[in-house]
Amino acid sequence: MQTNNNPFIFETPLIEGVICRRRNRFIMEVEVDGVIYDCHCPTTGRIGDIILRDVPCLLSLSNNLSRKTLYTVEAISVDLPSNATKSWIGINQNAANRYVEHFIKSGQLSGMVNNGEAIKREQKVGNSKLDFLVGNTYIEVKTPLTRLQVEVKEHIETKEGSSFTSFERFIKHIGELAHSLNKNDKAILLVCFIYDSSKYMGSSGGKYSSYIRNSVQSSINQGVEVWQVNFKITPTEVNLIRYFETTKDMIKG
Template sequence: MGINNDAFIFETPLIEGLILRRRNRFIMEVAIDGVIYDCHCPTTGRIGSIVFRDIPCLLSKSKDMTRKTLYTVEAISLDLLSEPNKSWIGINQNAANRYVEHFLKNGQLSAMVSSDIVKREQKLGHSKLDFLVGHTYIEVKTPLTTLQVEKKDHITTSKGSEFTSFERFIKHIGELEASLEENDRAILFICFIYDSPGFRGSTNGKYSSYIRETVESSIKRGVEIWQVNFKITPTEVNLIRYFETTKDILNNGAAKN
């Protein structure tokens, strides 16, 4: 669903750099105007199967000049460094909630949920869910372990270890399901900070069937699944489109059984 867009504007435009390598889960070494900096990587998990060697990126600069990592990598590109009009993939999963909040408060996600009351990080059961909009709880997830974009010839990939940290996801979708005892709706909001055609989870891992069955069970009890695609540039984040995928996930699950 496309709409007229009131963009999320960065207070200070993002800076373009070049990732030389990802030293560990938290640190990327980035060249900015010929100087190499240790930069904060805002997601500790795998980002696709990308080998981070000469990967263009966008960075935000902290106002705290005493911070150990002055820059945060906000987005990466799988285009060549020489490409003047790069496509960017946002990797800051925490920032995704700020973007969602902006568009919720501006009423630009009104086909999904509409209310003047938008609350962040609301306690529910033993969890804190990302949003309570009116009487609807919303949990935002930003998948990065699989990137649903074309990987060009110059991109090197490697086979990483299987992702196994599903406990938090299982807990949150369980809390969403439980919220339906007192509320009419609960939404799992899959957020891509790039234009993804549609969410596709892993089907090969040893945990994939368990995750799929958990999601399908929650859907059958009333949890809705929606997807949003954002576009990030050095100056702003725009809402490309958002749509419900509840039936698609159920149908895909049935096709695999």
């Protein structure tokens, strides 16, 4: 589904740089106009199988000028640094919720959920906090980054990543989504990509993949819907590309 264009506008345009290396889970060293800065990495896990070296990125400047890292890496690109028309992959999983909130409130996801003005953030269900409650619909947003659904160009260095193991929080939240249907009419697991991704079917490998898939299907059987949304991030704004329901596909998978 597509809607009228009403983008999420950044208050200050993002700055382009080039990642020199990822020093640890939290810090990337980024060169901007010949100066190297320590920048906050907003995701602690791996980003596909990419070795983050000589990789273009977009940075946001923190409003807190006393913060140790003034910049946050918002997106990366698998295009060459010299490419003037790069495509960007958003990696800020926390920002994904801000984008989703904007497009719900502006009615651009009305095919999935109505009454966007009634949106509430971080609503407690059982022992968990789910991302949104819109009217009588709970929404939990997940932004997969461990496996990127993009063509990785030849100049990009890669290495084989370890299998996905951080599954406890995922299983807990989709279980809470299913339980929320006891008092509410609807619950949605929203798989969010800050780039134009193909239909997401989850990982077929990894030690816990079958357990995760069975848990997802159990929740679907209890009435949870699965949707996907794709955004496009640029230095100035985030646009909605498309969104669609994948519940039946997840069951078939």
